[in-house]
Amino acid sequence: MADNEDVELGADTGLGAGNPLDPDLVAVYQVLLEAPLTTEECSDLVGRPLTSELERLAAMRLVRPSLVEPGRWETVAPDAAIAAILAPVQARAHALALHSDAVRKTLGGLETLYQAAYRKQYAQSSTEIVRGGDQVRQRLSDLATRATHEVVAVHPTMAPVEVLRAGLELDRGLLDRGIDYQVVWPHSARRQQDAIDYMRLLRDLGGTVRTAAMLPSRMILLDRSVALIPLPAEEGPGAAIVRDPVVLDFMVRIFEHIWERARPVEEICYDTTVFGEIELAILQDLAGGHTDEAIARRLGISTRTLRRYLTTLFERLGVETRFQLGIAAMRAGLIQEEDEGPGSPCP
Structure with a gap:
């Protein structure tokens, strides 16, 4: 409505842009405050011929032809001019408000029917399968719109920057509505500038x-x-939407376990504590017999980065082979050998 009103008022009165009055108009208005004047008398007092000034002031409802002295112009109180200009605008605003209320009452009555049908649709199954990245994003957007107090998330890898940008509107919408939003990313995100920028932005938004x-x-x-x-990788892009209370309770416990052990992002840095936690995770996975590719994937880093970590560990523990690295790590108390046999990850 605001844009339409600006156009209309701009055409009729010149007030749509909200700019200060033209000084020439103010000068003419001041002269007329002394007494009603003809156009010629007003021009003489202003000291120049008047062209459209009086018509413009009349359009602003600030002057009008005199009611008692025909042929002369007289001033109108600014409050009266404001009331005359805004009366139709306020009437239209009132009408639109009534219309908005009517729309909400009419269409809002369908919400109960929609919710009932929605619950019935999934009553037979507590799990909904959604296939395709676009479909998953759409369902997530739909569900996020219905969130009322909390959203928590775990992301084992940092998404590409274009995906982060696409998700920013959704994240911002949650935070603007006062939703408590908690998210955990891998330590490796602290070494990616795009990831750092996004984490800072998300933190600043609340x-x-x-x-x-x-x-x-x-x-x-x-x-x-x-x-x-997510669905298993062999099934392609997609997600399972879970509503089973027992499964959800288990997932909440998993998240709380992760959250309690994760490091807060305050001053975003890659300090020795973060570095040490990554090294310990590498040692535990090596003891568990995981391949380089699997370890790198679990850490959200490349295999080349993983091998740089391994080189540092070799140098720090003074060894040359992975077998020696495992022995040295156990002797240092970094990992433990389980009763079930050598190579078991520490609990």
Whole structure:
């Protein structure tokens, strides 16, 4: 409505842009404040011929032809001019407000029907399968719109910058509505400038961000009543939307376990503590027999970066082979050998 009113008032009165009055108009108005005048008399007192000034003032409802002295112009009180100009605008605003209320009452009555049908649709199954990246993003957007108090998320890898940008509107919308938003990313995000910028932005908007050395899987929980988890890789892009209370309770416990052990993102840095947690995770996975590719994937880093970590560990513990590295790590108390046999990861 505002844009239309600006156009209309701008055409009729010249007031739509909200700019100060033209000084020439103010000068003419001041002269007329002394007494009603003809156009010629007003021109003489202003000291120049008047062209459109009086018509412009009349359009602003600040002057009008005199009611008692025909042929002369007289001033109108600014309050009266304001009331005359705004009366139709306020009437239209009132009409639009009534219309808005009517729309809400008419269409809002369908919400109960929609919710009932929605619950019935998924009553037979507590899990909904959504296939395709676009479809998953759409369902996540729909569910996020219905969130009322809390959204928590775990992301074992940092998404590409274009995906982060696409998700910013959704994240910002949650935080603008006062939703408590908690998210955990891998420590490796602290070394990616795009990731650092996004974490800072999310934190500044009111989100709470932490990082951890290794995260088990991607998950998003909304109001602890629905969750999204990825489908197995062999099934292609997609997600399972889970509503089973028992499964959700288990997932909440997993998130809380991760959250308690993750490091808060305050001053974003890659300090010795973060570095040490990544090294410890590498040693534990090596003891568990994981391949370089699997370890790198679990840490959210490249295999080349993983091998740089290994080189540092070799130098620090004074060894040359992975077998020697495992022995040295156990002797240093970094990992433990389980009763079930050598090579078991520490509990």
